[in-house]
Structure formats: structure tokens, C-alpha cells
């Protein structure tokens with residue numbers, strides 16, 4: 220009865236192994252085939268034992284024995300095949316693999332052959348009849364051939380266990396588990412089995428060990444997913460991201476954070492609960508985070524670290540129960556700093572560190588719109604003739620001077636000031652009225668020196684101020700007003716600050732009116748040239764300068780200083796000049812017969828060179844009025860030559876080649892050096908007495924004039940002195956060798972008829 224139960228148990232175990240074999244075979248894993256074979260190979264020994272237990276006669280018991288012994292060899296063959304596949308070297312760990320040598324299989328096959336020879340030679344085992352549970356039981360009795368069988372089987376098993384042991388040692392920790400489980404189940408099975416073999420206990424219960432071994436192999440190779448390995452891998456992945464990740468239990472307690480998360484919250488690793496609390500300090504309660512946290516920036520308290528909540532949410536099981544939640548946070552400090560640096564660079568002037576023009580206007584306009592500047596002034600700060608500083612001392616000193624001006628503006632400002640650099644040498648500021656003390660400012664500016672090493676330069680700085688009314692919303696309009704104030708003192712070296720007041724407002728209105736009247740003035744001949752005689756050493760009139768006058772129907776007689784500077788500024792000077800040039804040509808053409816030798820000098824404004832093709836315009840007039848170019852003299856000023864010098868020189872040279880005489884007007888008013896003169900393509904040098912009389916000592920002025928005259932003669936340039944007012948001056952100039960003269964002493968600018976009368980009078 221008990222033996223029948225064993226038979227049933229063994230049959231059940233066989234069924235289990237068969238089931239594993241079928242399932243393993245169906246598995247898509249390559250190892251499945253080997254596992255299936257191994258499970259199948261475990262069946263014969265179990266089956267053999269089942270037969271032996273059930274057999275009460277010799278022959279079935281003998282069949283059971285063969286089944287068992289040959290089955291053991293089959294197990295070893297299948298196990299060797301399985302091990303070769305399981306431990307085969309893969310591409311990533313070549314040195315860690317193992318492949319069974321063919322001779323192992325050969326030895327096992329040889330054992331099977333040897334065992335099948337037993338019926339003939341009776342060398343391997345025989346059967347002994349004993350009684351178990353009251354029934355005959357045929358127990359195996361090993362003979363000599365059995366020794367080979369045991370050596371081969373145990374040898375193979377030991378070898379395989381050794382291979383698994385090596386794999387356990389060599390493999391990374393997380394993989395070790397799979398090898399260790401198989402190794403220990405093999406060891407346990409072998410010991411159990413050995414116990415039965417050598418104790419010769421009937422009914423081999425160790426067969427259960429075979430089945431367990433089969434099931435373990437099946438489970439670990441086919442179904443087992445190394446969860447610890449997965450855990451580790453996932454943890455490694457999340458730990459190596461730069462984002463901080465926090466995981467929460469359903470009750471809202473933080474249960475895990477990765478490395479960046481630990482760093483972010485400054486906790487010791489493991490104190491995840493604390494991390495949750497710290498996170499709340501930064502971002503508020505997790506539940507308060509908006510659904511879509513895009514673009515949400517959160518500043519970490521304390522230092523200047525910036526974080527961005529990338530994502531947050533909860534996960535649920537299939538029944539909708541909350542399993543936990545998570546927050547992803549990214550440290551965006553670097554990106555933020557970079558952005559800040561870029562914004563800073565875009566809004567700040569690289570040289571002075573002040574706001575750029577656009578940013579300054581934007582900042583001021585913003586505050587104007589919020590009516591925050593009612594107690595402020597707008598100030599436009601301008602460095603006069605800064606180009607000279609650059610030209611004389613070099614760019615480095617120029618840069619230093621500008622930074623010094625910027626520093627000075629800073630020193631004058633408080634937190635409520637907004638200031639910046641508007642252009643190369645102009646700065647803008649919005650300062651509170653209480654900081655504005657005119658006396659202090661004037662005093663500061665009257666002695667504004669830049670000192671660098673042994674170089675020292677006095678900078679002339681002018682500031683135009685304007686008041687801000689509640690209606691003012693546009694910063695650039697305010698700066699335009701401040702500029703108008705500044706323009707009113709631009710040439711004044713003693714006054715440094717000016718206010719945009721009613722007088723300036725009136726002037727602007729008047730200028731606008733004058734500008735709007737110009738085209739009518741030209742077409743109605745209100746704009747006419749007055750002629751100021753130019754005489755030679757004998758006092759004879761040899762020519763005249765055409766000087767514009769506006770005979771205004773309402774305003775009356777207007778000298779050029781009332782409209783020329785305005786039109787020079789707004790560019791309308793071209794219309795004035797073209798008109799005067801035409802008038803001059805018309806006069807010359809009228810003189811062609813009566814005074815063919817007389818010349819007329821016409822003024823060419825620096826702006827003309829920008830706004831029109833001066834040469835072709837004048838050539839066209841010459842052609843139209845059929846004139847000799849030698850009778851039309853071209854007066855240009857030093858300022859014309861200060862920019863695009865090469866181009867300008869070329870134009871003047873072309874004038875000369877076309878037969879014109881080119882005159883350099885107002886020599887001494889600018890800053891051009893005598894040295895420059897030798898390169899200038901000019902025929903006449905007009906030296907203005909006005910500039911020289913500013914010199915305190917008369918004798919020194921005389922020396923300068925004398926030398927200029929001498930130098931120009933040496934260079935083959937005719938000297939002409941204008942602004943001669945007295946007989947005495949004339950005499951001195953004659954002495955100095957001057958050749959041409961113009962001035963009130965001879966005549967003021969006259970209307971054409973008057974001039975012509977003088978002409979005939981003088982000639983008479």
C-alpha cells in the first residue's frame with residue numbers, strides 16, 4: 220500500500236517534469252530548448268525508481284534499473300548542454316563564459332554503451348531481492364562497471380558545479396543570485412542522492428530532489444525576472460539623471476529620492492521623509508502644485524539656485540487605488556545664469572557697463588507709464604568734440620575718458636536714477652530733482668579733467684535737462700527736448716547745463732515754422748545772395764563771397780545765423796545751397812561780358828557732401844550758364860574734411876581738375892593741423908581773423924597768422940584773410956605777405972546792385 224503511494228507520488232513528479240519540459244519548449248527564450256531537454260532527462264531516473272518501487276518481479280525491476288542508470292547519463296548530458304548554453308560567453312563578457320568540451324559528451328555516451336552491455340557481461344550491477352513493507356523488493360547491487368558510471372556522472376556533476384561556482388564569483392553581484400540558486404540546488408540534490416546510493420536505503424526519496432532541481436531550473440531560467448536587478452538598474456538610471464526625482468507613498472510621505480534629489484534638499488541619504496519636508500519649504504505643498512507645471516520657476520531660498528518643476532503626478536493600480544506620487548525637479552541655475560548673462564550683455568554697454576540706449580529708453584518709458592517719475596528730470600549728457608580726444612590721445616585714452624564719464628554719472632546717482640549710454644559720447648539719465656544742484660554741477664563740469672598716467676585732458680561736457688510732466692509717456696521725446704536744451708549751449712564753453720524751457724520751446728516752434736517756409740522762400744526769391752567783396756593787395760575788388768540772406772515778408776531781414784545752423788541740422792541746407800549756387804552762377808553769367816575776371820565764392824556745407832553729388836550739381840550749373848569754372852570758387856570748411864577724408868579729398872581734387880579753385884574756409888576754427896594742410900587739395904586758404912582775435916595776446920595772434928600765411932605760401936596756397944576790420948590789420952597783413960582780403964574794412968556783404976556800384980565806383 221505504502222509502495223503504491225510512492226508510485227503515485229513519483230508519477231505525479233514525472234507529470235510535473237513533463238509539464239515543465241513542455242512549457243520550457245514553448246518559451247521563446249533560446250535556453251528553453253535546453254531546459255526542456257533537462258526536464259525530460261530527469262524523467263527516466265524518476266521513472267526507473269517508480270518501476271523499481273512498484274516491481275515485485277525481477278524483470279520489471281531490471282528495466283527500472285536500466286532506466287535509472289542510463290537516465291543519470293542522460294541527465295548529465297542534458298545538464299552539460301544546459302550549462303554550456305546558460306554560461307556561454309556573450310559579447311559583453313567573453314572571458315566569463317564556458318562551453319563544454321566534446322569529450323564530456325563522449326565519456327557519458329561511452330557510459331551508456333557500457334551499461335547497455337550489462338545484460339551480456341553482468342559487470343555493472345545485479346539485483347538482490349529483499350523485502351520492503353512485506354513485499355519483495357529488488358534492490359540494485361553495484362558491480363565493477365558501476366565505478367566508471369559513478370566517476371563519469373559525479374565527475375561531470377562536479378565539473379558543472381565548479382563552472383557555476385566560478386560564474387558566481389566572476390559575475391557582478393546582481394547576476395550571482397541566478398547561478399547560486401542552481402548551484403545550491405545541484406549540491407543539495409547530489410548530497411541527498413549520494414546518501415541513498417551509499418546507505419543503500421530502499422526507495423530512493425532523493426528523486427524528489429531531482430524534481431525540485433528541475434522545477435528550480437525551469438523557474439529561474441524561464442519565468443524568473445531578476446527583480447533586484449531591475450530595481451538596481453532602474454535606480455541607477457534615475458540616479459544618473461540630472462533631474463531630482465522624489466517618490467511619495469500614498470500618504471504623501473517621501474519614500475525615496477535620487478542623488479540629485481538628495482543634493483537638492485541637502486539631506487543625508489536615507490532621510491527621505493526630511494527631503495519631502497524640505498521640498499515643501501521650497502515649493503509649497505505638493506498638492507498645491509498646479510496640474511500643468513510647465514514654465515513654473517521656483518527659486519530656492521537662501522542661495523541663488525533655481526529649480527524648475529518638470530513634472531509631478533500620481534500613479535494608480537488597475538483598480539484606481541493610489542500607489543504613490545512623484546515630483547521631477549530640474550536644477551536650472553546654469554541655464555538661468557547664462558540667460559541672465561545674455562540679457563545683461565544685451566542690455567548693458569560693454570565698455571561702460573551702463574544700460575544700452577534701447578534698454579534705458581525702455582526702462583524710463585516703463586516708469587513713465589506708471590507715473591513714477593514726476594519728481595525727476597531727464598538729462599542728456601554730451602561730451603563735446605570727443606572725436607578730438609580719440610584722434611589726439613588714441614582710442615585707449617578715449618575709452619578711459621568715456622568710462623570716467625560713466626563713473627561720474629554713477630557717482631551722481633542714487634538707487635532711483637536710471638542712466639545709460641545713448642551713443643558714442645552721449646549719455647542719458649533720469650535723476651530725482653532733489654539730486655540736482657545746479658551750482659555743484661556747474662562747478663564739477665567746469666573742471667572736468669581726465670587723467671591717465673602723464674596724459675591729462677579737459678573734457679567739455681554739456682548737459683541738457685528737461686522736466687517730466689504727467690502726460691509724458693515716451694522717453695525718447697523727453698531726450699529730444701533735453702537735446703534741444705543742450706544744443707542751445709553746445710558752442711558755449713562756459714555754460715555747461717541748460718534747461719528745456721519756454722524760450723527753447725519757442726525757438727523749436729520758430730524753427731519748425733522757418734523750415735516749413737523754406738521752399739516758398741526759394742521759389743519766391745526771398746532767399747538771395749549778398750556779395751561781400753574780396754580785394755587784392757592793392758585793395759582792388761577781384762571777386763566776392765556769396766552769402767545767403769533771407770528777406771522775409773513778415774520777419775524782415777534775416778542773417779544766415781538765424782537759419783543756416785537750423786538747416787544744417789535738418790539737412791535742408793542742400794536746398795539753400797543749391798539755390799545760392801544757382802544765383803551765383805546767374806550773376807556770373809551776367810558779368811561774363813562786363814566783368815569777366817571777377818570770381819564768386821560759394822559755400823558748400825559739410826552736409827551737402829552727404830545729401831547730394833556736389834561736383835555733378837555744380838558742373839551741371841556751369842554747363843547750364845556756360846561759365847568758366849575758374850570764376851566759381853568752392854568754399855569748403857575743415858569740418859567737411861573731418862569725416863570720409865579720402866573721399867572728400869578726391870572730390871576736391873576733381874573740382875580742381877575741372878578748373879575750379881577750391882578754398883578752405885574758416886581755417887583755424889576747427890582743429891586741423893597745419894601739417895594736414897600739405898595734403899589738402901586746396902588753392903586758397905581763408906584765415907578767419909575772428910578765431911585769432913580770441914587769442915588774448917595780440918602779438919601771439921599775429922605770429923600765428925604770420926606763420927600760417929608763410930606756410931601756405933610755401934605750400935603754394937594763396938592766403939586770404941577774412942574778417943579784416945581795420946586799416947591797421949590790413950597793413951599788418953600786407954606786411955605778412957597776405958594776398959587776398961575780405962572784411963568790413965573793405966565792405967560788408969552787399970546786395971548785387973550795391974556791389975556792382977562799388978565795382979564800377981572802384982574801377983572808375
Ligand code: C2E
Nearest residue numbers: 766767778779783799822823824942943944961962963964
Ligand atoms: P563764412 O563763410 O565764413 O562767411 C564769412 C562771414 O563773416 C559772413 O557772415 C560775413 O558777413 C562775416 N564777415 C565778413 N567780414 C567781417 C568782418 O570784418 N567782421 C566780422 N565780424 N564778420 C565779418 P555771415 O554772412 O553772417 O555768414 C555766416 C556764415 O554763414 C558764413 O561764414 C557761412 O559759414 C554761413 N553761410 C552764409 N551763407 C551761406 C550759404 O549760402 N551756404 C552755406 N552753406 N553757408 C552759408
Ligand code: MG
Nearest residue numbers: 764822854884
Ligand atoms: Mg564762407
Ligand code: MG
Nearest residue numbers: 884885907941
Ligand atoms: Mg569764413
